[in-house]
Structures are given as C-alpha cells and as structure tokens.
Amino acid sequence: MTTLPQTTSSRVDLAALADVVTPWAIRVAATLRLADHIAEGHTALPDLARAAGADPDALRRMLRVLTGRGVFAEPAEDTYALTPAAELLKDSGAFGLRAWYDLDGMGGRMDQAFGRLLDTVRTGEPAYPLVHGRSLWQDTLEDPELALSYADLMAAHTTFAAPEVVAAYTWPERGHVVDVGGGSGSLLTRLLTARPELRGTLLDLPQAAEEARRALAAAGLGERASVHPGSFFDPLPAGADLYLLTWVLHDWNDADALRILRRCAEAAADGGEILIVENLVTEGCRADVAAAMDLRLLVLFGGRERTPGQLDDLVGRAGLRVTGRRVTGTGIHLVSCAPAG
Structure with missing residues (x-):
C-alpha cells in the first residue's frame, strides 16, 4: 500500500482539506437549528433531540465530532453549549450562514451539487441538474x-x-x-x-x-x-x-x-x-x-x-x-x- 510522504504537515493538512465529515455535520446542525435550540435552553441531549426532531444516539455521535472541532462545547456529559463558532449557526448569526448551510433550503441544495463535481470536471457542464433533475433557474x-x-x-x-x-x-x-x-x-x-x-x-x-x-x-x-x-x-x-x-x-x-x-x-x-x-x-x-x-x-x-x-x-x-x-x-x-x- 502506498503511504503518504513522511512529513506531518503534509499528512495533517491533506486530511483536514479532504475531510467531508465535519462540513456535512455543520450543515446538519444548521438544518436542525441546534444553535437556536441550545440558546433557548434545550441543552441536555434528550431535550435537544426532541426539539430538533433527531435520534438522540445519532445526534450525540454527530455532536461528538462537532465538539471535538470546537463548533459546540460539552461542559458536562450530554449537555451542550454554544461557542463563538456556534453563534454563527443561529438564525440571527452574522452573514446569514445558517441559511447558507441549511440542507432544506437553497444553500444546502446548491452544496449537494458538489457530489457530482467529477462529472463537471470531465464534461465542463454544471452538476446541479445531474443531482436535482433540473437547472437551478x-x-x-x-x-x-x-x-x-x-x-x-x-x-x-x-x-x-x-x-x-x-x-x-x-x-x-x-x-x-x-x-x-x-x-x-x-x-x-x-x-x-x-x-x-x-x-x-x-x-x-x-x-x-x-x-x-x-x-x-x-x-x-x-x-x-x-x-x-x-x-x-x-x-x-x-x-x-x-x-x-x-x-x-x-x-x-x-x-x-x-x-x-x-x-x-x-x-x-x-x-x-x-x-x-x-x-x-x-x-x-x-x-x-x-x-x-x-x-x-x-x-x-x-x-x-x-x-x-x-x-x-x-x-x-x-x-x-x-x-x-x-x-x-x-x-x-x-x-x-x-x-x-
């Protein structure tokens, strides 16, 4: 099996750049409005899962990724808090980022088109219609x-x-x-x-x-x-x-x-x-x-x-x-x- 070059910076940088878990976890958190639910006091896992309409175990496992990345905090076991990054995921957050990441809205719908990036690079044609069946317009x-x-x-x-x-x-x-x-x-x-x-x-x-x-x-x-x-x-x-x-x-x-x-x-x-x-x-x-x-x-x-x-x-x-x-x-x-x- 071919190995990566033996330099820590190359290995870590490429892994970070190629990561797909964190970007999609952030989008799911935005779609479920987790930051707003936590801000409203739904900080314990069972309560947060009910407010977000999520499976508690799956939500815990996703939040384990996001707390590890510093997007959310976990001050006590299965109890969550906002960080400065999570503040941006509130509906009132700066730059309207929550809406851009919302998979139920146009922002997330546009991001899903990147699943067919290979087709775009091979053909020079947009991928959005391949994913969604019609053009964005x-x-x-x-x-x-x-x-x-x-x-x-x-x-x-x-x-x-x-x-x-x-x-x-x-x-x-x-x-x-x-x-x-x-x-x-x-x-x-x-x-x-x-x-x-x-x-x-x-x-x-x-x-x-x-x-x-x-x-x-x-x-x-x-x-x-x-x-x-x-x-x-x-x-x-x-x-x-x-x-x-x-x-x-x-x-x-x-x-x-x-x-x-x-x-x-x-x-x-x-x-x-x-x-x-x-x-x-x-x-x-x-x-x-x-x-x-x-x-x-x-x-x-x-x-x-x-x-x-x-x-x-x-x-x-x-x-x-x-x-x-x-x-x-x-x-x-x-x-x-x-x-x-």
Whole structure:
C-alpha cells in the first residue's frame, strides 16, 4: 500500500482539506437549528433531540465530532453549549450562514451539487441538474419556496456588501437607475436611501420582483422605486441614466453574459451608463476565494468568475467601452461602461 510522504504537515493538512465529515455535520446542525435550540435552553441531549426532531444516539455521535472541532462545547456529559463558532449557526448569526448551510433550503441544495463535481470536471457542464433533475433557474421558477430561499440568500449577501458598493462609486444625485437582476432589492434600497432625489426600477423575475416591491415599500421608497417583472434576456426599460448589474454576469456562461450586456447596451443607447459589479479574478490576498467561487459557479450554473481581460472582451463584443474602474477594500470590482458608438 502506498503511504503518504513522511512529513506531518503534509499528512495533517491533506486530511483536514479532504475531510467531508465535519462540513456535512455543520450543515446538519444548521438544518436542525441546534444553535437556536441550545440558546433557548434545550441543552441536555434528550431535550435537544426532541426539539430538533433527531435520534438522540445519532445526534450525540454527530455532536461528538462537532465538539471535538470546537463548533459546540460539552461542559458536562450530554449537555451542550454554544461557542463563538456556534453563534454563527443561529438564525440571527452574522452573514446569514445558517441559511447558507441549511440542507432544506437553497444553500444546502446548491452544496449537494458538489457530489457530482467529477462529472463537471470531465464534461465542463454544471452538476446541479445531474443531482436535482433540473437547472437551478428551473428550480427557482417552478418551486416558490426554493425561489424565496434563493432570493433571501442573495439578499443577505448583497446587504452585507451594499454599504461598500454604495460608498465606492460616484452615483448620480438624481435621475433614474435600473437595477438589472436586482433580486429582492437590498442594494437598490440602500442606494435610494443614500440618494434622496434618485429614482429606481428593479428588474427581475416575478417572484423576486414581488419581494423587492414589498421591501422597497417597507423602506418608504414606494414613490421613487418601481419594479419591472421580467427577464434580462428580453428588452430592458430604455432611457435610464444608469443600468446596474450586480453579481449577475458571473452566473452565466460567456454567450449568455454577452446577451445580457447587449440588452443593457440597447437600453442605454441614448447616453446611459452601465455599471458592472463583480468579484474579478486577480492576483492578491483573495485569489483563493475567487478560485473557489469560480468552481462553485461552474458546478451550479456553468458560470464563471472572470479576469478583467475576460470581462473587457465581453464588454467590447457587446458594443460597449470601459469608462472607469474601481476596486473596493475587500476586492469588489466596479467597472463602468458606455455605448461605444
């Protein structure tokens, strides 16, 4: 039998990187809402198992793994407590991680696609349809609960990044912005709040558009914001001052991303501007994060994280030209474009 190289660091690092037990145990803990149950006082194993709807012996054995990893604590036998890591698994935890790990929601459903990563690497095609029988976009179109789960995940991500994006760009003080594929409206809400004389239109598929309508109204922006249910592959509302594409293009292969950009170019033909917000692949401290996201996008949608050069190529082929670039402190790229003619 072949053995690993005789260096402790190589052996330990590879074992840690290849571990599948801990990541899935964390996802099950998130799905069962163990952190919230413990926070509510269900700390003893029998009580915790009842609250979570779990088999006590199986739950104990899973928690043995997670306490050993420091995710939960066991101050007394079969009695559990939260650690700083477990606090992140509460519904109210930072970054919305519990929902991302929830195997009953879209976050966990996306993670399950990695079970067919081998097929993606062999064929270059997304694995999500192989695991779930239909594309992720079909899931969101045909299952309202999955559509809502996906919209909530995207909103949590955008809400976290929105202050940085809004601060990084010189937005018009007045005029009209179309948020193309704007999801449930978290970024547009932030932008219109920061620019009281700006008007906005959010365009997305009907389920997301309805969520955005409610969110914008709840923020008191109903008079300055409208929603346009529809697809960004169809003609967009024309004549706006700015068309915003926030983490839209990376969900699509080059052919589809080009179609989206061309729709923006058509709509902005009378002097409008297009702003693309993406995490582009560059050298630096976040290169590993971009690489992981690039693989995730391939597995889920057949999309990709592009380099600046790859994005510029798409921009040019869409009949646009780059007019400005900004990079935020966390590596978010803002690329402004205008019709080339």
